[in-house]
Amino acid sequence: MPGYKGHLAGGLAFFVMGFVGALLLGWAMRDPLVWAGIAGFCLMGALFPDVDTDSKGQNLFYLVFAAVDLGLILHKDYMWAAWLGFFAMLPAIGSHRGWTHTWWAMLLVPVPIMAVPAAVLGLPEAKAFLPFYAAFVVGYFSHLLLDGEFR
Incomplete structure (x- = not known):
């Protein structure tokens, strides 16, 4: 079972494969900011399964969540900030390597x-x-695959 660096590397590898696939199929958007966001979602998905335990991956995941939530609050997007805060709490329900x-x-x-x-x-x-x-699904899949969940 890799640590957070291994899961980030796996998520990045899966993102690159998806990006190359999208380019080859002609689906690629030209906006680099959108692709940066998609890469971020893939990396967050790669970290998510381990946010239910005290780890560096959990700290990194919640640091990003807190920064995005603060940005939403400063932008006065309170509804989006509330949704993000609600979903950020859900991993606390359950045990590690549980749901x-x-x-x-x-x-x-x-x-x-x-x-x-x-x-x-x-x-x-x-x-x-x-x-x-x-x-996010692709990043999550990379995490589960690296953890050997699909044997």
């Missing part, structure tokens, strides 16, 4: 990435968040 290390959590945990924008902005606008959902 966060399951295939179904890999698919369900990032659902708010699509569901919250769909509820707030409407379904057509929420489709723009699909690459971020997919990136």
Whole structure:
């Protein structure tokens, strides 16, 4: 079982494979800021399963969450900040290598990435968040694969 550096490396490798695949299929967006965000979601997904234990990965994950939440608050996007805060608390429910290390959590945990924008902005606008959902799932998958959960 790799530590947080190994999981970040795995998430980055899976992001690069996805990026190259998107380029080859002609799906790649030209905005580097969007790709940076997608990479960030992939890396966050790669760290997420271990946020239920005291670790450097947990500290890094919550540092990013806190920074984004603070940015939302300073931008006066209180509703988005509240949603982020709510979902940030969920890993505390359960034990280490419990529900966060399951295939179904890999698919369900990032659902708010699509569901919250769909509820707030409407379904057509929420489709723009699909690459971020997919990136989080891919990062999460890399974590579970490196932990040997698919044997």
